[in-house]
Amino acid sequence: xxxxxxxxxxxxxxxxxxxxxxxxxxxxxxxxxxxxxxxxxxxxxxxxxxxxxxxxxxxxxxxxxxxxxxxxxxxxxxxxxxxxxxxxxxxxxxxxxxxxxxxxxxxxxxxxxxxxxxxxxxxxxxxxxxxxxxxxxxxxxxxxxxxxxxxxxxxxxxxxxxxxxxxxxxxxxxxxxxxxxxxxxxxxxxxxxxxxxxxxxxxxxxxxxxxxxxxxxxxxxxxxxxxxxxxxxxxxxxxxxxxxxxxxxxxxxxxxxxxxxxxxxxxxxxxxxxxxxxxxxxxxxxxxxxxxxxxxxxxxxxxxxxxxxxxxxxxx
Amino acid sequence: xxxxxxxxxxxxxxxxxxxxxxxxxxxxxxxxxxxxxxxxxxxxxxxxxxxxxxxxxxxxxxxxxxxxxxxxxxxxxxxxxxxxxxxxxxxxxxxxxxxxxxxxxxxxxxxxxxxxxxxxxxxxxxxxxxxxxxxxxxxxxxxxxxxxxxxxxxxxxxxxxxxxxxxxxxxxxxxxxxxxxxxxxxxxxxxxxxxxxxxxxxxxxxxxxxxxxxxxxxxxxxxxxxxxxxxxxxxxxxxxxxxxxxxxxxxxxxxxxxx
Numbered sequence: 001x002x003x004x005x006x007x008x009x010x011x012x013x014x015x016x017x018x019x020x021x022x023x024x025x026x027x028x029x030x031x032x033x034x035x036x037x038x039x040x041x042x043x044x045x046x047x048x049x050x051x052x053x054x055x056x057x058x059x060x061x062x063x064x065x066x067x068x069x070x071x072x073x074x075x076x077x078x079x080x081x082x083x084x085x086x087x088x089x090x091x092x093x094x095x096x097x098x099x100x101x102x103x104x105x106x107x108x109x110x111x112x113x114x115x116x117x118x119x120x121x122x123x124x125x126x127x128x129x130x131x132x133x134x135x136x137x138x139x140x141x142x143x144x145x146x147x148x149x150x151x152x153x154x155x156x157x158x159x160x161x162x163x164x165x166x167x168x169x170x171x172x173x174x175x176x177x178x179x180x181x182x183x184x185x186x187x188x189x190x191x192x193x194x195x196x197x198x199x200x201x202x203x204x205x206x207x208x209x210x211x212x213x214x215x216x217x218x219x220x221x222x223x224x225x226x227x228x229x230x231x232x233x234x235x236x237x238x239x240x241x242x243x244x245x246x247x248x249x250x251x252x253x254x255x256x257x258x259x260x261x262x263x264x265x266x267x268x269x270x271x272x273x274x275x276x277x278x279x280x281x282x283x284x285x286x287x288x289x290x291x292x293x294x295x296x297x298x299x300x301x302x303x304x305x306x307x308x309x310x311x312x313x314x315x316x
Numbered sequence: 317x318x319x320x321x322x323x324x325x326x327x328x329x330x331x332x333x334x335x336x337x338x339x340x341x342x343x344x345x346x347x348x349x350x351x352x353x354x355x356x357x358x359x360x361x362x363x364x365x366x367x368x369x370x371x372x373x374x375x376x377x378x379x380x381x382x383x384x385x386x387x388x389x390x391x392x393x394x395x396x397x398x399x400x401x402x403x404x405x406x407x408x409x410x411x412x413x414x415x416x417x418x419x420x421x422x423x424x425x426x427x428x429x430x431x432x433x434x435x436x437x438x439x440x441x442x443x444x445x446x447x448x449x450x451x452x453x454x455x456x457x458x459x460x461x462x463x464x465x466x467x468x469x470x471x472x473x474x475x476x477x478x479x480x481x482x483x484x485x486x487x488x489x490x491x492x493x494x495x496x497x498x499x500x501x502x503x504x505x506x507x508x509x510x511x512x513x514x515x516x517x518x519x520x521x522x523x524x525x526x527x528x529x530x531x532x533x534x535x536x537x538x539x540x541x542x543x544x545x546x547x548x549x550x551x552x553x554x555x556x557x558x559x560x561x562x563x564x565x566x567x568x569x570x571x572x573x574x575x
Binding site for chain 1: 333440453457458479484552553554561564569570572
């Protein structure tokens with residue numbers, strides 16, 4: 001069975017959940033072979049084995065993570081040339097999509113991005129125009145490269161060997177041209193990553209101010225979820241930009257999405273419409289968000305949201 | 317400094333968007349066309365850099381005749397001139413083909429800096445800026461929330477999941493911007509009038525040295541094989557708060573095993 005390369009998404013050795021989803025998807029397409037870039041593999045090996053990595057190509061050289069994207073592309077291109085895999089799977093994150101794009105150019109291969117499912121023959125399913133259309137696409141030329149949206153495929157364990165093979169690549173000068181001189185970590189607390197979280201609670205214009213986002217955070221924390229914000233809220237400076245859910249922000253696809261004080265303009269819907277279960281609290285009964293919900297409450301969020309938080313905490 | 321801003325005309329997200337059933341490509345006649353929103357931030361950043369460092373801002377777009385609307389808007393905001401790559405042979409190009417076509421034009425017109433929005437609101441692939449950097453062999457300074465230039469040195473802040481990276485490179489380079497970077501200006505009346513006199517060069521595939529078999533639907537390396545409207549969501553339950561709205565949501569969440 002041909003190998004399917006899976007680029008491991010990790011932060012300082014901590015494997016992101018999307019990687020386990022990619023390994024799960026890779027098993028349908030061939031034999032999963034994870035590709036590890038940077039330090040920290042030893043601590044992650046067990047997890048990759050648990051989710052089905054038959055093999056792991058380990059490129060531990062720190063230089064590969066010192067420049068923007070290009071070194072990972074050169075490593076993957078070399079692995080594709082050496083191992084002739086059936087295809088390459090990556091996470092459809094900002095960086096994952098960029099790696100996919102550059103790799104496609106380097107290999108002159110077809111690439112699909114932001115798919116919500118991938119089937120036999122690397123046929124990708126897309127949810128486009130804010131979830132209104134489901135389209136299927138395939139690659140016509142080269143080694144298929146597919147970037148998969150986090151949270152779209154359920155990760156399932158399937159123990160494998162995770163046999164380690166050290167690999168290295170000699171970088172071109174072009175790959176060293178955009179140097180990362182400092183990584184700045186901004187406060188995030190203990191909450192899960194927005195695009196990976198199983199539960200997301202977002203606040204919008206109705207929240208009315210930065211200080212009131214405490215209500216959203218308390219609700220998110222009661223559920224162990226991430227906090228998001230609509231563009232109206234980030235534009236107003238009530239919540240940091242990297243938490244914006246929507247067309248010009250992040251796309252999320254959690255099991256549960258709770259929209260608080262968000263009207264549901266297309267800008268926002270484009271970023272959350274594929275959430276599995278949607279709940280909304282809004283005082284306007286005509287708010288478009290109610291067209292999407294599984295459960296909605298027309299009411300004052302300052303009453304309903306704290307009561308919900310209290311009730312959830314009581315039931316724990 | 318010679319700055320080229322790549323802009324894309326996209327269907328207005330407020331109007332209905334469709335695919336065509338004959339070739340599964342975007343139906344550009346179905347909706348009003350507007351400049352891709354993030355590209356307005358790219359134009360603004362180009363204008364700010366020009367105001368600080370001098371030089372010239374060229375708008376480059378690939379798209380049908382109608383895309384002149386987006387060119388006019390960019391010129392009215394303050395760009396100096398425009399290049400419009402328009403040819404039936406380009407219709408249906410995927411990101412790979414599009415990046416090749418734009419690379420060919422950039423090679424002809426020259427640049428110190430190429431700026432783009434980080435993704436478009438229609439295809440949303442988020443790949444084109446990185447693909448261009450790969451093809452042009454220049455530094456990739458993408459997903460930027462801040463850009464500083466000093467001589468030939470360029471520094472950006474690149475948005476990441478954990479915050480941002482500080483990235484340094486030397487011009488020429490490809491930059492893509494996120495919405496946080498600035499606040500795009502509105503064209504003034506004077507700007508709109510001036511835009512009418514600014515030069516717009518129209519190029520076809522042959523003029524730009526583009527090999528026609530590498531672009532368009534046939535030259536693309538990926539294809540949409542089918543599409544359908546997503547099944548409508550089942551109508552949800554909506555209640556009016558009578559003092560127990562929070563409790564009712566908790567009960568719903570419990571029924572779905574979330575709590």
